[in-house]
Amino acid sequence: MKVGIIGCGYVGLTTGVCLAEIGHYVICVDNDVEKIKKLLAGKTPIFEPGIEKLLKKNKRKLKFSTNIKEAVIGNDIVFIAVGTPSNPDGSPDLSYVESVSREIAKYLDDYKVIVEKSTVPVETAQWIKITIEKYKKNNNVKFDVVSNPEFLREGSAVKDFLYPDRIVIGVESERAKRIMLKLYSKIKAPKIVVDTKSAELIKHASNSFLAMKISFINAVANICELSGADVEKVALGMGLDRRIGKDFLRAGIGYGGSCFPKDVDAFIWIAEKIGYDFSLLKEVKKINQRQRELFVKKIEDSLWIVKDKTVGILGLSFKPNTDDIREAPSIYVIRSLRQKGAKIKVYDPKAMDKMKQLFQEIEYCNSPYEVAKNADCLVILTEWDEFRGLDLAKVKKLMLQPVIVDGRNIFDPETMQKFGFIYKCIGRS
Numbered sequence: 299m300k301v302g303i304i305g306c307g308y309v310g311l312t313t314g315v316c317l318a319e320i321g322h323y324v325i326c327v328d329n330d331v332e333k334i335k336k337l338l339a340g341k342t343p344i345f346e347p348g349i350e351k352l353l354k355k356n357k358r359k360l361k362f363s364t365n366i367k368e369a370v371i372g373n374d375i376v377f378i379a380v381g382t383p384s385n386p387d388g389s390p391d392l393s394y395v396e397s398v399s400r401e402i403a404k405y406l407d408d409y410k411v412i413v414e415k416s417t418v419p420v421e422t423a424q425w426i427k428i429t430i431e432k433y434k435k436n437n438n439v440k441f442d443v444v445s446n447p448e449f450l451r452e453g454s455a456v457k458d459f460l461y462p463d464r465i466v467i468g469v470e471s472e473r474a475k476r477i478m479l480k481l482y483s484k485i486k487a488p489k490i491v492v493d494t495k496s497a498e499l500i501k502h503a504s505n506s507f508l509a510m511k512i513s514f515i516n517a518v519a520n521i522c523e524l525s526g527a528d529v530e531k532v533a534l535g536m537g538l539d540r541r542i543g544k545d546f547l548r549a550g551i552g553y554g555g556s557c558f559p560k561d562v563d564a565f566i567w568i569a570e571k572i573g574y575d576f577s578l579l580k581e582v583k584k585i586n587q588r589q590r591e592l593f594v595k596k597i598e599d600s601l602w603i604v605k606d607k608t609v610g611i612l613g614l615s616f617k618p619n620t621d622d623i624r625e626a627p628s629i630y631v632i633r634s635l636r637q638k639g640a641k642i643k644v645y646d647p648k649a650m651d652k653m654k655q656l657f658q659e660i661e662y663c664n665s666p667y668e669v670a671k672n673a674d675c676l677v678i679l680t681e682w683d684e685f686r687g688l689d690l691a692k693v694k695k696l697m698l699q700p701v702i703v704d705g706r707n708i709f710d711p712e713t714m715q716k717f718g719f720i721y722k723c724i725g726r727s
């Protein structure tokens with residue numbers, strides 16, 4: 299099939315290369331000229347495992363352009379995968395989705411399925427439909443709007459696309475259903491075909507539920523700390539119950555990234571707008587924020603006086619295997635410690651270039667050991683594999699004081715004590 303994708307971010311680009319991988323002809327469009335230049339040169343503008351390999355492998359089936367017209371004319375399906383950032387009140391900013399819909403309308407030459415891939419509030423498909431109807435030049439041309447939410451985790455987005463737990467397709471016509479099922483026929487996974495509103499809600503409900511699981515285990519971690527229990531053992535005991543499931547029960551410094559914080563805000567806002575006070579989700583959000591504050595307090599408690607102390611930070615990305623720092627807890631931690639007068643040294647295998655755009659005054663190091671050198675405290679904010687394999691004896695020798703505050707529970711407290719560290723982690727002692 300012939301597919302156009304508008305928006306080459308994490309979601310759009312992954313969708314594009316994976317659809318080419320399963321045999322489709324894809325043209326990816328973005329209004330960011332630099333991004334398209336890179337893609338035309340065979341390079342990926344984002345760090346995402348597997349993307350570059352698929353770009354090369356499928357280069358004959360993939361095209362790139364800055365012109366929306368090319369994503370529409372002659373294609374069977376057009377994906378909208380532009381950003382939907384949060385407004386200050388938590389509502390999603392849908393202005394890009396709206397303007398792209400108007401552009402699509404201009405070039406609609408024949409029947410097409412327009413797919414909303416971006417995460418959008420319930421009823422957005424209806425609005426896209428109204429917008430295209432209003433702006434389309436050719437009155438006789440027909441189209442359908444479909445909701446097809448993504449469940450791609452950064453770091454494993456390609457795998458999540460090609461081997462998903464399920465594919466959700468929200469349609470209002472048999473014709474669109476047939477086309478979407480054909481598009482995904484090569485992917486073996488349950489295909490859930492529902493109405494567009496239910497599909498839109500599945501996305502917000504799923505991400506909010508996962509965020510809730512994380513806040514729940516973080517709340518339990520605090521109770522563990524207060525009572526002397528071990529949250530890792532509690533999570534294991536809970537997770538083996540198949541009704542609960544062991545995933546997303548890792549206690550830590552709270553969730554970040556471009557999706558969970560934004561989607562929780564959006565779901566609270568959507569619910570309020572249609573008359574429901576989603577107080578449960580408001581608490582999920584509060585617990586997540588409090589988790590960061592408690593973590594900074596743990597660092598302060600370990601240092602006594604923060605001013606002029608050197609804090610070494612390992613991990614900046616919001617999770618491992620990505621260079622993404624959007625809503626990363628590291629940003630909050632660095633900002634708070636700097637306000638209190640600490641000197642900051644950092645290391646991350648992938649995310650330092652992005653962080654340099656936010657903080658110029660901190661020291662960027664070439665290795666975890668360079669960070670540890672003369673540090674009063676070492677703080678772990680992302681569970682990169684590289685950190686699990688650290689030579690702890692070497693780290694201890696390099697530090698001024700052997701204090702480690704671990705926001706991701708990557709070490710065993712007993713082992714750390716044996717090495718002579720003062721080791722503070724989350725929900726266990």
Ligand code: UDX
Nearest residue numbers: 305306307308309328329330379380381382394416417
């Ligand atoms: C985005 C949304 O934020 C998310 O809610 C949704 O589920 C999928 O799309 P992501 O791909 O991570 O997720 O966003 P981002 O990396 O910001 O990419 C959006 C791309 O759209 C950017 O490359 C941007 O340049 C492009 N864009 C934006 C356009 O091409 N045209 C526009 O009018 C606006």
Ligand code: UDX
Nearest residue numbers: 449450451452546547548550552553554555557616617
């Ligand atoms: C998420 C969704 O999982 C995915 O389906 C898609 O809709 C986009 O949003 P992503 O943001 O890439 O994916 O990462 P994810 O692996 O879900 O992690 C999100 C955050 O939660 C990270 O900051 C991570 O560190 C944190 N997390 C995750 C925990 O703190 N504990 C856990 O047990 C799991």
